[in-house]
Amino acid sequence: MKSENIFDKNIEYNGYRKLHAIFFKIHKYINRFSQRAKSQADKFAFEQFKMKFGEREDDIYISTFPKSGTTLTQMILYQLTTDGNMDFDHIYDVSPWIRNSSFLGKEVPDLPSPRIIKTHDYYKYFQKQIKGKFIFVYRNGMDVAVSMFHQNKNYNNQNLKAEKYIDSFIKKNKKDWFNYTKGWLRNKNNFPILYLKYEDLLNNKEQEIRKIIEFCNLKPDEDAIKRALKYSSFESMKKHENKFGEQMQKAPEKVFNQFIRKGISGEGKVEFSEKQQSIFAKRFSETIKKLEGNIFN
Ligand code: A3P
8 A cells, every 4th residue: 555655745746846946956057057168169269260360460449338339430440441342241241240250150251451340348358469459439328228228129129128228237247338448448458549439420520530540540532531421421321221230149140120220329318217327427437437537538
């Protein structure tokens, strides 16, 4: 005869629950390990890609926190350094984002000098960087948050709410906008960096283009400057949006059509609640206010 215990429903249930808990822990551990292993694999693939890509004295890195005017600046530099042919399929073919290219398993591109390279990497990542120059494009952080929110909503999660996204944007995190920007503005290693403001690119583009020309020691003729102005206009880039939209790692065939979205400044002030604005202001003054003032005022 079977013991009462064996048929005790509660005990039976508890047993399964324990086994479930154990195997769920194993599953979570393996998952975490697998994610770490994938990110290490990606890292080594990128290192290999970079080795092949090499470094040149006249490389120009456009360094930005995402949604700060990277693509606009890529377009300006592409026009200034080439004959401006718009026949390319995607801006990455002529101005690569090499970290993304390596993740997507693309070929190392063979590009004429000067190469215009996009990066969203943290400053400290470039400790060993010795060749090339940097153009750092800075945009009002609250506007960056709104632009990021729209990109995330459009690409990843249609149900995403602005309030929730903004809360996560201003929450302290080693990799947040404040820390990212602080590293680049502080420029501990004295890299040659030209600092531009997205807002100045909107309002005074020709002046900013001339700064770029001088800093990068370029010799464009006046036609190239006119072309840079024309093809980097919001209207022109919107018209050619399929050449600029982000290419996703998970769905590289997809090109989204909200990448060239509004191209204005001041949305942050509208979308951030008063409380969010005050948290932003506090974090801003704790991290980058002084550095920002020294560079741009
Ligand atoms: P919004 O989402 O606020 O409109 P990045 O290239 O770094 O991802 O930045 C994207 C932001 O720059 C988007 O901001 C996009 O609309 C804006 N942008 C892209 N091309 C532009 C242009 N030619 N002029 C002004 N803004 C532009």
